[in-house]
Amino acid sequence: MTPNVHDGLKIDRRRFLGYSGGLALGFVVLPNGLLRVIDAQAATAGTSLNAWVHIATDGTTSIMLPSSEMGQGIMTSLPLLVAEELDADWSRVKVVQAGVNPAFNNPVHFNIQGIGGSRSIRGYWLPMRLAGANARYQLMANAAERWGVPVEECGTTPGKVVHRASGRELSYGEIAAFAKVRSDLLPLAEKDLAPRAQWRLIGKDVPRVEVPSKVNGTATFGIDVQLPGMLYASILRPPVATCPFPLYNTGAENGPVSVEDSEALKIEGVVKVVKLDHGVAVIGSDYWATVKGKRALKVEWRKGSVGSRYNTEAKLAEFGRAASDLSQQGRRLLWNTGNAEDAFKGASKVVSALYLNDHVHHACMEPFNGTGWLRNGELDLWLPTQGQTWSRDVGMKLTGLPAEKVRVHTTLLGGGFGAKVELVYAGEAAALAKAVEGTPVKVIWSREDDIRHGAYRPATAQFLRAAIAPDGRVSGWHHRLAGDSVAQRSRSFVMERLKGFDAVVIVGASTPYAIPNKLHEYLHQDSGIPVGYWNAVGNGYTTFAVESFVDEVAAALGKDPLALRLELLTDARNKGILEAVARMAEWERKRPADRALGLAFSHGGEWNAPTAEIAEVSVDRATGAIKVHKVWVAIDPAVAVQPGHLRQQIETGVVWGWSAALRERITIRDGEVQQSNFHDYLVPRMHEIPDIEIRIVESGVVQPSGAGQIGVPPVAPAIANAVARLTGVRLRAIPMLPERVKVALAEGASRVA
Amino acid sequence: MAQMISVSLTVNGKPQTVKAHPDTPLLWVLRENLKLTGTKFGCGMSLCGACTVHIDGKPAFSCIQQIQYLEGKRVTTIEGLSPDSSHPVQKAWIAEQVPQCGYCQSGQIMRAAGLLSENPRPTRDEIVEYMKFHICRCGAYRRIVAAVERAAQEG
Numbered sequence: 004m005t006p007n008v009h010d011g012l013k014i015d016r017r018r019f020l021g022y023s024g025g026l027a028l029g030f031v032v033l034p035n036g037l038l039r040v041i042d043a044q045a046a047t048a049g050t051s052l053n054a055w056v057h058i059a060t061d062g063t064t065s066i067m068l069p070s071s072e073m074g075q076g077i078m079t080s081l082p083l084l085v086a087e088e089l090d091a092d093w094s095r096v097k098v099v100q101a102g103v104n105p106a107f108n109n110p111v112h113f114n115i116q117g118i119g120g121s122r123s124i125r126g127y128w129l130p131m132r133l134a135g136a137n138a139r140y141q142l143m144a145n146a147a148e149r150w151g152v153p154v155e156e157c158g159t160t161p162g163k164v165v166h167r168a169s170g171r172e173l174s175y176g177e178i179a180a181f182a183k184v185r186s187d188l189l190p191l192a193e194k195d196l197a198p199r200a201q202w203r204l205i206g207k208d209v210p211r212v213e214v215p216s217k218v219n220g221t222a223t224f225g226i227d228v229q230l231p232g233m234l235y236a237s238i239l240r241p242p243v244a245t246c247p248f249p250l251y252n253t254g255a256e257n258g259p260v261s262v263e264d265s266e267a268l269k270i271e272g273v274v275k276v277v278k279l280d281h282g283v284a285v286i287g288s289d290y291w292a293t294v295k296g297k298r299a300l301k302v303e304w305r306k307g308s309v310g311s312r313y314n315t316e317a318k319l320a321e322f323g324r325a326a327s328d329l330s331q332q333g334r335r336l337l338w339n340t341g342n343a344e345d346a347f348k349g350a351s352k353v354v355s356a357l358y359l360n361d362h363v364h365h366a367c368m369e370p371f372n373g374t375g376w377l378r379n380g381e382l383d384l385w386l387p388t389q390g391q392t393w394s395r396d397v398g399m400k401l402t403g404l405p406a407e408k409v410r411v412h413t414t415l416l417g418g419g420f421g422a423k424v425e426l427v428y429a430g431e432a433a434a435l436a437k438a439v440e441g442t443p444v445k446v447i448w449s450r451e452d453d454i455r456h457g458a459y460r461p462a463t464a465q466f467l468r469a470a471i472a473p474d475g476r477v478s479g480w481h482h483r484l485a486g487d488s489v490a491q492r493s494r495s496f497v498m499e500r501l502k503g504f505d506a507v508v509i510v511g512a513s514t515p516y517a518i519p520n521k522l523h524e525y526l527h528q529d530s531g532i533p534v535g536y537w538n539a540v541g542n543g544y545t546t547f548a549v550e551s552f553v554d555e556v557a558a559a560l561g562k563d564p565l566a567l568r569l570e571l572l573t574d575a576r577n578k579g580i581l582e583a584v585a586r587m588a589e590w591e592r593k594r595p596a597d598r599a600l601g602l603a604f605s606h607g608g609e610w611n612a613p614t615a616e617i618a619e620v621s622v623d624r625a626t627g628a629i630k631v632h633k634v635w636v637a638i639d640p641a642v643a644v645q646p647g648h649l650r651q652q653i654e655t656g657v658v659w660g661w662s663a664a665l666r667e668r669i670t671i672r673d674g675e676v677q678q679s680n681f682h683d684y685l686v687p688r689m690h691e692i693p694d695i696e697i698r699i700v701e702s703g704v705v706q707p708s709g710a711g712q713i714g715v716p717p718v719a720p721a722i723a724n725a726v727a728r729l730t731g732v733r734l735r736a737i738p739m740l741p742e743r744v745k746v747a748l749a750e751g752a753s754r755v756a
Numbered sequence: 757m758a759q760m761i762s763v764s765l766t767v768n769g770k771p772q773t774v775k776a777h778p779d780t781p782l783l784w785v786l787r788e789n790l791k792l793t794g795t796k797f798g799c800g801m802s803l804c805g806a807c808t809v810h811i812d813g814k815p816a817f818s819c820i821q822q823i824q825y826l827e828g829k830r831v832t833t834i835e836g837l838s839p840d841s842s843h844p845v846q847k848a849w850i851a852e853q854v855p856q857c858g859y860c861q862s863g864q865i866m867r868a869a870g871l872l873s874e875n876p877r878p879t880r881d882e883i884v885e886y887m888k889f890h891i892c893r894c895g896a897y898r899r900i901v902a903a904v905e906r907a908a909q910e911g
Contacts (some may be wrong), residue, residue, distance in 0.1 A: 092804030210853065217858030218832035218846045220794015224859060227793035235788070271759040271777070289788050291780040368798050368806055369891045417796070417859025418893050450799045474907040506767050651856055651896065658895030681803035681891060690888045691899040 014614055015623030025059040026179040028138050030108065030130075031690040037192055038133045040141055042547060055106070055131075056085060056138045062162060062176030064089070065097045067109035067687030069116060070123040071389050072213060073419030074655075075711050076648035078597075079211045081131060087204045088135030088196060091175070098212050099741040102412045103395045113595040115257035115392035119424050119536055120710025121610050122140050123645055129193060130706035136191045146173045146180040152593025161203070179319065184340065186404045199642075205721040206397035208647040213415065222560040225387030225414040228374045232445040236435050237293035238282040238446060241304045243311045243674035246533035247281050248493045249397045249430035254281025256308040256531075257674075263301035270295050286436055290447055313676035315462065316597045319359050319529055322464035322485040325526045326563045327357055330748040333483055333524030336504035341520030343470075348477025350470035354559045357466050358548035359736040362669040364678075365537060366686055369417020370453040375436030376443035382410045382436060386429055387416040394429040402434040418704040420659075421536030424493070454684050455676040458493075460667050461486040461508055464679075469556045470520070477556060477571065480518045484509045484545065487534045503527055507536070511716060512547030516553070516604045532671060538659045539715035546738055547664075550720030551602035554727060564602050564724060565590055574700050576639055577606055580613045583637035583700050597621050598632070601725025603717035614638045616657070616717035618693075620725040627745030629665055631693040631722055639700045641708045647709050650697050656714020657695050662687045664719035668738050765829045767792070768836025775896030778824035786833055786871045794834035794862045798891070808870075809833045814830035815870035826889070834862035837869060844870045844911030852903040856894035864890050866872050868904045877908055 029043035031471060034606035043054030064086045072078035082098045085091070100109045101116070108114050109126035138580075139159060147154040150171060157166050163705055164173040199206075216222035247254030262283050264276040272292025277284040285296035325331055359572040374385040375398075382398050391411050398409040416423055428446065435444045462485030470479030488505040490498040498505060509525050537543065557567040565585055572578050585591075588600060604615045617635045622628070634657050643649045666685050670677045678684040719737050725734045726744075734753035736743060764773045767790060769859075779816040782799070786792045786809070795818055798806030802817040809818045810832040837843045841850070847866045848893060855861045864887070871886045878886065883904045892900065 030817070074855075078855075210850070213858070214850055214853060214855050216843060217861050218834075218849045218857035218865060219837075219841045220792070221861055223793075223859055224796075226797065227787075229793065232757060289776065291777055291784045296778060314774060367803070368799070368857065369889065418857045420893075447797070450801070451757070454776065602904075619863055647853060650897075654898065655856065655895045658897075679810050680801050681799050682801070682847070686891055686893060687895060688891065688898075689900070690884045692895065692897055695898070 022181060025057055026182045027054040028056045028141065028184065029054045030134050030137065032130065033190065036129070037190035038130065038137055039190055040137050040184055040188070041184070054647065055134045056089065058175050058179040060176050060180040062095050063097055064091045064095050064175065065099050065716055067107065068098050069101045069109065069127065070118045070418065071413055071416055073389065073416035073423065075652055076211055076645055078204060078213050079209065080644045080648060081127055083204050083209065084128065084131040085135035087202060088132045088177055089139045090159040091162055093204060093209060094350045095162060103391045117390035117392055118169060119389055119421060119426065121711035121713070125611070125707040125709050130260055133194050134430060137195055137611065140188055140191060141185060142175055142178050142182065142183050143180050144188055149173070150661040151179065154293040186508065196539050205644050205746060206646065208645055214443055216376065221296050223414055224417045225374070225385060226367050226369055226372045226417070226447060228385040228414060228445060230374065230376060233374070233443040233445055234286050234288065234439055235290040235293050236284050236286045236444055237290065237297045237430065237449070238279070238284045238448040238452065239297045239300050239373060240282045240452055241457050244456055244532055244671060244676050245306060246427055246458050249426050250393060250400065251492070251495055253449070256305060256312065257281065259283050260303045260305050263579065265298040267296040268569070270299060275439065276300070279431070281340045284431070284446070286435060286439060286444060294449070302458050308674070313530050313532050313671050313674045314362065315670045315672070319361070319462055319464060320460070322528060323357055323359060325485040325528070326483045327467035328466040331526060333526040334471050334502065334504040335522065335524050336501055337506060338523050339521055341477045343520040343522035344413050346470040346520035347468070347481065349472065350479065351473040352471040352559065353468055353473065354556050355466065355468035355556055355734060356552055358551065359464050359504055360462060360544040360547065361738060362462045362671070363423035363537060363663050363667040364454060364457045364459055364669050364684060364686060365418070365420045365439065366454060367420060367422050368417030370448040371425070372445060372447045373428040373432030374443060374445040375432035376400060377440045379435040380404065381410070382433060383410045383412065384429060384430065384432055385412045385414055387414050387423060388429065389416070389419050389423040390426060393426055397426045397429045398433045402432060402437055408735060419536045421540060422458065422535055450681070451679045454678050456679060458533045460537035460540060460543065461489060461534040462600060463508070463544055465545065467548055467552045469552070471560065476562065477518050479520040480516070481522045482549070483524045483526060484512065485528055487528050487530050489536060489540065491527070491529070492533065493535060509545060510540070510608060511542035511605070512549060513575060514549055515577055517573050518571065532674070538714035540658065542608070542712065543660070543663060543719070544737065546603065546605050546716035546720040547723070550717065551723050551733070551735065555733065556725045569698060576704065579702060580604070580614045580637050580639050580700060583698060584617050584635050586614040587637060587696060587698055588619070588635040590617065594619065599725045599729035601721045601723065601728060603720035603724060605713065605716045607713050610713050612638055612640045612710050612713045612716060614713045616721045618721035618725050619731065620722055622726060622730060623746060624745065627741035627743070627748065629722060629726060629739055629744060631661060633694040633696065634661070634718065634721070636695065636697045636714060637700055638697070638710065638713065639702050640710045641701055641704045641706045646699060649699060652710050653697050653714040654695055656712060657718055658687050658692050660715040661693060661720025664722050665713070665740060666738050666740070668740070758804060761824060763823050763827050765826050765831060767831045768833060774823065776823050778822065780823045782809070782821040782823055782826060782831065783817050783818040786818060791836050792833050794861055796859055798860065804860070806860045806863040808866040808890070810866060810870060814866050815874070821842050834866060837866065843869060844907040845872065848903040848907035848910065851906060852899050854896055854899045856896050860890060860892045864892065868907065871904065872908060872911060876911070878904070880905070887905055
């Protein structure tokens with residue numbers, strides 16, 4: 004039996020706390036990171052909302068989900084952490100989606116509630132296990148008191164406290180009927196948690212809790228929210244790509260100047276036309292009426308914004324010149340060691356290369372949408388969001404209401420991939436709710452809206468050079484990246500903290516390669532096109548550049564790419580993962596003349612999940628098409644909380660990496676995105692994807708890690724490296740489109756001739 | 757002036773009369789008039805398959821089926837595929853733990869059910885050929901194929 008899921012729609016937190024009787028446990032995080040247990044039912048209204056665990060007298064154990072389920076399985080794996088330490092009967096566990104409350108903040112994600120950067124498990128790994136352990140301790144202490152025995156003589160089996168000596172037992176539900184929260188118990192610490200050998204749920208696949216609802220149509224995504232008397236809305240958006248981040252900007256630079264709506268208002272079902280800063284909304288009784296209304300609008304748009312001058316190819320060339328021009332100094336805040344300038348002065352040889360990447364888009368299957376309802380001085384927002392706290396803040400900003408009057412209900416997400424950290428649709432839901440105060444309204448983006456007004460992965464140019472010392476060692480490493488800033492647009496406080504160094508954009512440039520002198524520079528460009536998070540964001544293209552360049556350096560040194568990496572790595576975990584993938588793919592085995600293998604590595608940075616991949620490719624020289632026959636992946640996630648989820652995430656990552664390497668591309672002319680739907684923004688389909696083989700390496704390290712995105716980064720460089728080994732031609736731009744490959748092959752042939 | 761029309765059709769075995777603009781896609785009628793939200797909007801151009809339902813027993817993209825042409829038609833949605841998730845495809849989908857984000861899966865399941873009613877024992881190539889119109893952005897394709905194979909064997 005699998006646990007039931009209650010999403011934020013069917014059961015809100017007041018009802019959750021409104022269970023009659025039972026034990027509702029909240030936790031206060033102490034300055035030392037330990038948790039003090041509080042009685043969430045007895046506590047005042049403000050703090051009572053943070054009940055992480057509720058045990059009903061029938062034994063039903065409700066556990067809060069503080070994060071967003073967007074396909075990664077977190078609705079199962081986070082509550083499972085509590086259940087593991089609580090020794091709960093998993094079949095009696097109910098998962099409840101949390102509302103916005105500081106109690107649920109993620110300590111590694113800006114200490115807010117929201118998710119990105121593969122940070123759910125890493126953020127909640129310790130607090131949720133401590134919550135479970137403290138809850139179990141409370142149950143044991145209550146049972147021991149009832150029996151008149153010392154708590155040390157008690158233990159648990161799933162769902163029960165047992166007294167070993169007498170064989171007595173009480174179920175958690177029975178205890179919940181009389182239990183009192185014992186404030187005299189000392190908070191448990193990490194050392195009190197179950198050792199790995201005793202784990203019952205962590206590392207053992209259990210069925211995902213929400214999967215049954217996803218095969219019969221009952222799963223509630225944001226777009227599925229139904230409310231009494233609800234209206235619908237469509238928004239006509241400007242020709243220039245416009246995706247404002249409403250905490251910081253409004254998109255007014257491209258927005259409407261004048262609106263002629265008389266034809267739209269004649270359409271049956273159209274209720275109202277609302278001019279917003281960044282577009283014009285048509286509100287109606289059904290979505291189709293609003294689409295027809297949108298088509299009937301005549302709008303004059305503001306001209307002349309910075310973004311309206313953006314042309315992809317010219318911009319990339321401009322970025323390339325900036326990255327390659329060493330007289331332009333960039334921001335140099337992180338990861339630098341030694342003195343790279345001196346290393347290059349003393350080099351006997353310098354290898355350099357310029358890498359380019361185009362914009363790519365998320366194209367989540369569920370487009371942006373949001374539902375808002377402003378009534379009686381309170382705002383409710385139903386959102387498929389990766390950003391709970393900031394969505395609430397947007398609601399506050401747009402309505403002027405205080406925090407306690409704005410509620411965010413997180414629905415299931417039909418894909419996230421970093422897109423749904425965007426707040427534009429929360430802002431639209433709030434603004435439109437205000438425009439039709441008293442009535443709920445749902446705004447739905449069309450696919451064309453989604454593709455033309457996304458927050459695209461930045462297009463960048465990266466110039467890399469390596470200094471080779473007279474003794475043949477790599478003595479210096481210099482990585483310069485030019486591109487627009489994600490942090491500047493959507494996390495300006497982070498940008499300020501890092502003094503203009505956008506770690507989001509250049510992340511992945513940091514490597515564990517033992518090169519004594521390293522210099523990383525970010526050359527901030529500001530082109531007025533919305534850039535945002537993506538699956539592995541910066542890691543995707545920086546790893547493409549870094550790992551392609553390692554192969555270029557290996558070629559310059561006459562070394563095998565695997566051998567050079569093993570030479571440059573010092574950490575056994577990193578080396579082990581490279582050796583593991585080499586064994587899987589039989590790196591040394593000769594392939595047919597028309598095929599070759601390429602290798603790439605990512606230490607994973609903050610994800611703490613070193614990953615290596617090998618791609619086997621062939622190239623159709625007539626068309627320039629690259630075929631990837633197989634991708635081998637070895638990953639060391641430290642702890643795989645749910646190995647099945649991990650494999651799914653890695654497969655997703657390989658598919659995304661493949662697609663970004665070979666095909667996905669947003670192009671922009673005069674600020675206007677030239678793609679609009681799945682016929683011209685091509686995402687992977689069933690018959691195209693490569694064969695994938697994954698090995699999870701358990702190196703014995705017990706630390707939280709994040710594996711949501713780590714499959715992506717090594718794919719593109721592994722493919723490029725394989726093509727270089729096959730053809731002798733180095734591809735330095737992604738996507739490696741057939742026409743680009745053809746040109747490169749022709750140039751390579753003429754160079755050889 | 758009234759622009760909307762009334763159309764009568766059978767949805768999941770139940771006669772329904774709905775009022776909508778004549779060119780309203782069936783998708784939105786199902787989702788809004790009939791509150792059957794299991795059928796999903798993905799592209800609006802028959803490019804992704806998320807909106808797939810059965811019309812008179814055959815898989816169809818509901819996002820391009822205008823309601824004005826559907827008088828008297830028999831429509832089955834994911835909600836009507838079985839009363840209790842007992843259709844072999846649904847069972848196989850759970851057994852193989854196919855859904856990740858799950859947004860495309862109603863369409864995938866309706867398409868797979870259509871395949872198996874036409875061809876109860878498809879080869880792997882036939883499965884891919886039949887299913888390839890459907891986008892799964894999570895890339896759960898390998899599990900989808902495995903689940904169709906399982907449904908064919910166990911169905």
